[in-house]
Amino acid sequence: xxxxxxGRKAFNPQGSNQTNAVALAGTAAGSLIVGGVSFWNxxxxxxxxxxxxxxxxxxxxxxxxxxxFYKIAGGGAHQACALFYLKNNAGGALTITFTSAAANYDWxxxxxxxxxxxxxxxxxxxxxxxxxxxxxxxxxxLVPTHQNVLLVAMLGVNSSGALxxxxxxxxxxxxxxxxxxxxxxxxxxxxxSGNPGTVKETWTSASGSDWAxxxxxxxxxxxxxxxxxxxxxxxxxxxxx
Numbered sequence: 001x002x003x004x005x006x007g008r009k010a011f012n013p014q015g016s017n018q019t020n021a022v023a024l025a026g027t028a029a030g031s032l033i034v035g036g037v038s039f040w041n042x043x044x045x046x047x048x049x050x051x052x053x054x055x056x057x058x059x060x061x062x063x064x065x066x067x068x069f070y071k072i073a074g075g076g077a078h079q080a081c082a083l084f085y086l087k088n089n090a091g092g093a094l095t096i097t098f099t100s101a102a103a104n105y106d107w108x109x110x111x112x113x114x115x116x117x118x119x120x121x122x123x124x125x126x127x128x129x130x131x132x133x134x135x136x137x138x139x140x141x142l143v144p145t146h147q148n149v150l151l152v153a154m155l156g157v158n159s160s161g162a163l164x165x166x167x168x169x170x171x172x173x174x175x176x177x178x179x180x181x182x183x184x185x186x187x188x189x190x191x192x193s194g195n196p197g198t199v200k201e202t203w204t205s206a207s208g209s210d211w212a213x214x215x216x217x218x219x220x221x222x223x224x225x226x227x228x229x230x231x232x233x234x235x236x237x238x239x240x241x
Contacts, residue, residue, distance in 0.1 A: 001220050003116040003150045003191045006031065010096075011176035013108045013185075020109045021097040029091035032117035032218060034068075035061070035084040037098060038156030038178070038185025039107035050101035053084045055094045061086045065121075071129035073158075073210040081129075081156035081185070081212045087121040089113070108178045108185035114150055120221030124149050128200075129214035137203045139215040144196045145226055146219035153201035155186040157211040172201065195226050 010022035027033070035053055051070075053061040061084055068083040084098075098109050124144040132138070137155050144151075153172075175187040188201060201215055 006113045006115050009112040011110050013178045019099050022111050024094045030118050031089045032114045033086045034152050036110040036154040036187040037082040040079050052099050055096040057090050068216040069127040069129050069214040071212040071214050073131040073212045079156050079158040079210040081154045083154045087117050088119040110176050110187040112175045116220045118221045122219050124217040124219040127216035131212045134208045135205050137211040137213045139201045139213045141198050141200045142215045143198050144217035146223040148223050149192050149217040151190045151217050153188050153215040155213045157184050157205050158209040
């Protein structure tokens with residue numbers, strides 16, 4: 001078994017609303033679908049758990065996966081990002097709906113489907129998150145515990161203009177990115193063969209506004225543990241740009 005990109009993905013930037021929906025046609029049974037969110041709250045911090053995800057075939061994602069990470073930046077206004085996932089997708093045409101507890105969000109949602117999943121898919125290692133107010137957002141270092149993992153990183157930044165990933169030869173792939181609105185988002189991924197070592201993702205943004213970022217690794221059912229063979233681990237800063 002191995003991870004592969006099905007090429008099915010969707011992205012929707014939206015203003016203040018309590019729901020944001022995207023559609024994926026022809027999804028595969030048993031696949032993994034990740035859903036990234038970038039949003040902004042002008043008044044109070046959005047508490048962890050105030051966003052839920054469901055789709056028209058599988059129902060609530062919490063029953064087949066859930067939340068990988070959720071991070072809020074500080075300051076008078078609050079930029080945040082989150083990553084949700086559904087494993088062992090039933091397949092077919094999906095309408096995926098993100099619902100927030102309040103309507104005062106400027107938010108982007110991203111979804112992307114990957115084959116090679118199943119009911120036994122797990123998070124590999126502990127997802128990591130970080131926040132800051134500089135021009136170089138950084139997820140922090142993640143140490144997956146399995147070989148052959150799928151890495152997914154998400155950024156939310158309270159800025160507009162140029163937003164790029166820093167490539168250091170590691171071949172991270174851009175899923176989708178929003179550079180048009182004030183509250184920008186970026187979802188990137190990488191499939192690794194062998195031992196992943198310590199991994200992270202960095203971006204360069206046009207301003208030093210609030211940002212929140214995170215990275216998670218997914219292991220397919222039966223993936224070998226780190227140390228069971230494969231290439232030596234190394235520190236990787238992953239991206240495109």
